[in-house]
Amino acid sequence: xxxxxxxxxxxxxxxxxxxxxxxxxxxxxxxxxxxxxxxxxxxxxxxxxxxxxxxxxxxxxxxxxxxxxxxxxxxxxxxxxxxxxxxxxxxxxxxxxxxxxxxxxxxxxxxxxxxxxxxxxxxxxxxxxxxxxxxxxxxxxxxxxxxxxxxxxxxxxxxxxxxxxxxxxxxxxxxxxxxxxxxxxxxxxxxxxxxxxxxxxxxxxxxxxxxxxxxxxxxxxxxxxxxxxxxxxxxxxxxxxxxxxxxxxxxxxxxxxxxxxxxxxxxxxxxxxxxxxxxxxxxxxxxxxxxxxxxxxxxxxxxxxxxxxxxxxxxxxxxxxxxxxxxxxxxxxxxxxxxxxxxxxxxxxxxxxxxxxxxxxxxxxxxxxxxxxxxxxxxxxxxxxxxxxxxxxxxxxxxxxxxxxxxxxxxxxxxxxxxxxxxxxxxxxxxxxxxxxxxxxxxxxxxxxxxxxxxxxxxxxxxxxxxxxxxxxxxxxxxxxxxxxxxxxxxxxxxxxxxxxxxxxxxxxxxxxxxxxxxxxxxxxxxxxxxxxxxxxxxxxxxxxxxxxxxxxxxxxxxxxxxxxxxxxxxxxxxxxxxxxxxxxxxxxxxxxxxxxxxxxxxxxxxxxxxxxxxxxxxxxxxxxxxxxxxxxxxxxxxxxxx
Numbered sequence: 193x194x195x196x197x198x199x200x201x202x203x204x205x206x207x208x209x210x211x212x213x214x215x216x217x218x219x220x221x222x223x224x225x226x227x228x229x230x231x232x233x234x235x236x237x238x239x240x241x242x243x244x245x246x247x248x249x250x251x252x253x254x255x256x257x258x259x260x261x262x263x264x265x266x267x268x269x270x271x272x273x274x275x276x277x278x279x280x281x282x283x284x285x286x287x288x289x290x291x292x293x294x295x296x297x298x299x300x301x302x303x304x305x306x307x308x309x310x311x312x313x314x315x316x317x318x319x320x321x322x323x324x325x326x327x328x329x330x331x332x333x334x335x336x337x338x339x340x341x342x343x344x345x346x347x348x349x350x351x352x353x354x355x356x357x358x359x360x361x362x363x364x365x366x367x368x369x370x371x372x373x374x375x376x377x378x379x380x381x382x383x384x385x386x387x388x389x390x391x392x393x394x395x396x397x398x399x400x401x402x403x404x405x406x407x408x409x410x411x412x413x414x415x416x417x418x419x420x421x422x423x424x425x426x427x428x429x430x431x432x433x434x435x436x437x438x439x440x441x442x443x444x445x446x447x448x449x450x451x452x453x454x455x456x457x458x459x460x461x462x463x464x465x466x467x468x469x470x471x472x473x474x475x476x477x478x479x480x481x482x483x484x485x486x487x488x489x490x491x492x493x494x495x496x497x498x499x500x501x502x503x504x505x506x507x508x509x510x511x512x513x514x515x516x517x518x519x520x521x522x523x524x525x526x527x528x529x530x531x532x533x534x535x536x537x538x539x540x541x542x543x544x545x546x547x548x549x550x551x552x553x554x555x556x557x558x559x560x561x562x563x564x565x566x567x568x569x570x571x572x573x574x575x576x577x578x579x580x581x582x583x584x585x586x587x588x589x590x591x592x593x594x595x596x597x598x599x600x601x602x603x604x605x606x607x608x609x610x611x612x613x614x615x616x617x618x619x620x621x622x623x624x625x626x627x628x629x630x631x632x633x634x635x636x637x638x639x640x641x642x643x644x645x646x647x648x649x650x651x652x653x654x655x656x657x658x659x660x661x662x663x664x665x666x667x668x669x670x671x672x673x674x675x676x677x678x679x680x681x682x683x684x685x686x687x688x689x690x691x692x693x694x695x696x697x698x699x700x701x702x703x704x705x706x707x708x709x710x711x712x713x714x715x716x717x718x719x720x721x722x723x724x725x726x727x728x729x730x731x732x733x734x735x736x737x738x739x740x741x742x743x744x745x746x747x748x749x750x751x752x753x754x755x756x757x758x759x760x761x762x763x764x765x766x767x768x769x770x771x772x773x774x775x776x777x778x779x780x781x782x783x784x785x786x787x788x789x790x791x792x793x794x795x796x797x798x799x800x801x802x803x804x805x806x807x808x809x810x811x812x813x814x815x816x817x818x819x820x821x822x823x824x825x826x827x828x829x830x831x832x833x834x835x
Contacts, residue, residue, distance in 0.1 A: 195218070196343070198218075202214060204469070205470060207369065207471050208346075208471070209657065212328070213658060213662060213665075216331050216335055216658075216662075218343070219343070222339075228313075230270075232270075233314065236265070237317055238663060238666070238783060240784065240800070242706060243261070243265075243706075243801070244265075244709070246261045248260075248264050252279055255321075259322070259324075262321040263276060263321040275306070275318070286303070287302065287303020288303060288322065297322065297323040297326045298323075298326040298327075298333060312334050312338075316331065316334060324655050325652040327651075327655040327659075328651060328654045345480070345629075346475070346480060348475075348488075349470065349472070351377055355448075358468045360443045360444065360447040362466065363449040363466075363468070364450050364467065364468045364470065365450075365451045365463065365464065365468070365469050365470070366470050366472045367453065367454075367470065368452055368454050369474075372472045372474075373542065374472045375419070375452075377489065387414070387448075388412065389414060389415045389417060390405045390409065390416055390417070391416075391417035392416075392417070392418060393419045393420050393423075394420050395423050395424060399424060402416070403434065406434060409444070409447045409448075410443045411444060413446030414447070415447070415450060416447075416449050417450040417452075418449070418450065418451045419452050421452065422453045422456040422458075425456070428459060429460070431451075431460065432460035435460075435462070435466070436462065452472075474539075474540065474541070479628060479632070481516075482520055483628050485516040485519060485544055486516065486621075486624060486628060487625070488541060490545060490548060491516070491548060496552065497509075499552050501555070501556065504555050504561075505618065506601070506618045507555070507561060508555055509619075510601065510605075510615050510616075511561075513615050514607075515547055515551060515570070515595075516544065518591065518592055518595050521639070521640060522537075522588070522591070524640070525640055527654075528640070528649070528650050529649060531642065531649070533584050534583055535579075537579060539575060546574055547569070547570050547574045547575070550566075554566060563596055567589070567593055576588055576589070591641070594641075600615060603617050604616075608636070608639045610638060612636075666783065699778075700764050702782055703760070703778040704761060706782070707760050707778075707781055708757075710781075711754060714753060714754055718746065718815065718816070718819060720743060720744065723739065724740060727740060727819075727823075738832075742833050743819070745834075746811065746815060748793060749794055752789065753790055760777050776788065785800070795833050795834075811833075
């Protein structure tokens with residue numbers, strides 16, 4: 193109960209993209225505390241292991257060399273011995289090929305004994321090298337297996353719960369996302385409680401007015417709503433002072449301070465630490481989006497849910513479901529990038545709210561259902577008013593017409609080609625919530641009208657975002673604690689006996705090894721004097737100038753890399769002080785990220801550390817060959833610095 197309560201309270205303040213991340217980290221930390229996950233496996237999942245020269249040739253045509261190198265490094269971990277050799281066995285290779293080609297690779301059975309010998313977390317490590325685009329779905333399945341499905345179903349946002357956790361000296365802070373506006377929810381909630389409200393949109397010169405509103409709220413118990421705090425950065429220290437000097441005994445008990453802000457590094461940390469934080473953005477996932485729509489105003493209002501003539505209740509409720517489904521589809525298509533919409537649009541709850549209200553009005557006004565008018569109002573005005581691309585406008589209209597048509601009045605109208613997603617038959621509001629709660633978390637591309645391959649880019653981007661977000665949470669450095677009591681003492685004695693047999697490398701040791709091996713690979717700087725003599729500036733040889741400029745840029749980057757690596761290695765040995773910059777560099781080396789100090793002097797690159805170094809050395813070789821011999825007949829355009 194405590195773990196789930198923790199999950200609910202923290203999810204309330206997390207953005208949608210971070211909720212699965214938190215569930216996964218929570219599950220992994222619990223399992224690591226039970227010694228079910230070794231640190232080496234966790235490190236491999238995040239980084240793919242420490243890159244090193246691989247003497248084993250890649251026997252698999254469908255696996256890239258980088259993925260094969262990862263697979264060979266995984267073969268060295270305990271429990272994975274023989275994994276590399278299984279790819280040389282034709283029968284086993286056919287099984288691995290089936291996993292690679294499977295549309296649901298995260299659910300596919302592994303060949304031979306690997307399906308039974310590997311636990312669920314270990315299978316994710318193998319999946320990283322075979323089908324990394326399915327990692328997010330595998331992570332969801334892992335959380336469900338370890339913690340239960342409720343940990344991948346964030347509860348719908350209920351403003352009343354957050355209000356109950358606050359008091360007159362505890363601010364309520366909304367963390368906004370693009371296109372979101374919680375004012376309608378705050379106003380309705382305030383009306384339900386009969387609270388007086390005063391709101392102000394912060395900006396230049398509005399700080400003094402806001403202070404007067406807060407002082408008035410102290411006395412009469414009214415709510416003060418400060419909108420767009422991120423636009424008044426200069427006034428934030430004053431707001432911090434006001435919050436720190438609040439005295440509960442000298443204030444009206446009904447007073448509440450509400451703040452809305454986009455994520456901003458200048459927002460006072462003390463206010464965030466001492467406030468009730470809430471994220472306000474559309475839920476992620478089709479099921480969660482539907483649930484969010486049904487639990488928000490006005491659909492959640494019993495009076496509105498039954499506001500249509502009783503004879504039309506059946507078609508009304510089906511059309512409400514169809515409209516909520518359409519609303520979810522328009523938002524979820526953004527995850528497909530240009531396949532979803534040519535331009536990303538910020539469809540939000542206000543579009544759904546006005547559309548649902550218009551639906552109720554039209555059904556009460558006309559005896560026959562005006563499908564054409566509804567399609568025009570929703571597709572051209574409410575949602576279509578945000579669309580700027582003519583092809584997107586056509587796509588939006590086609591999607592809407594596939595839901596709002598005469599067939600919707602019948603039972604179980606198909607929402608997907610296979611018929612697995614349908615509009616439910618008439619039922620009560622609570623039964624609709626139960627129906628939505630039982631919908632699958634994974635949504636096939638056919639629901640969006642796309643080919644199943646459309647998921648590949650979307651899932652790969654989601655995997656990259658998940659790993660990058662996890663790495664941001666890994667500060668590193670600390671070791672694990674031992675158990676307390678007599679049993680722990682006995683274990684310590686046993687560990688002491690084994691200390692000489694096996695030395696476990698710390699994070700600094702691993703980072704040092706990476707720095708040392710990388711430093712040894714980097715050659716010396718180019719001889720600029722030789723280059724200027726051999727390739728002088730000539731009007732008929734423009735590539736001479738290009739070469740000299742490229743050599744200067746790469747010499748600068750070469751110096752930054754070697755100097756930073758040398759300083760870090762000296763810091764680990766204790767020769768120089770380990771500064772915060774060097775500590776950050778060590779963490780980035782450990783997690784196979786390009787150090788930020790290199791990035792500032794480097795050409796643009798999205799590669800991980802090992803691939804970046806290999807690419808850098810290849811560029812140096814290309815230029816060195818040019819310098820030593822002659823200008824190449826064909827130039828490697830992408831190998832130049834300026835590209």
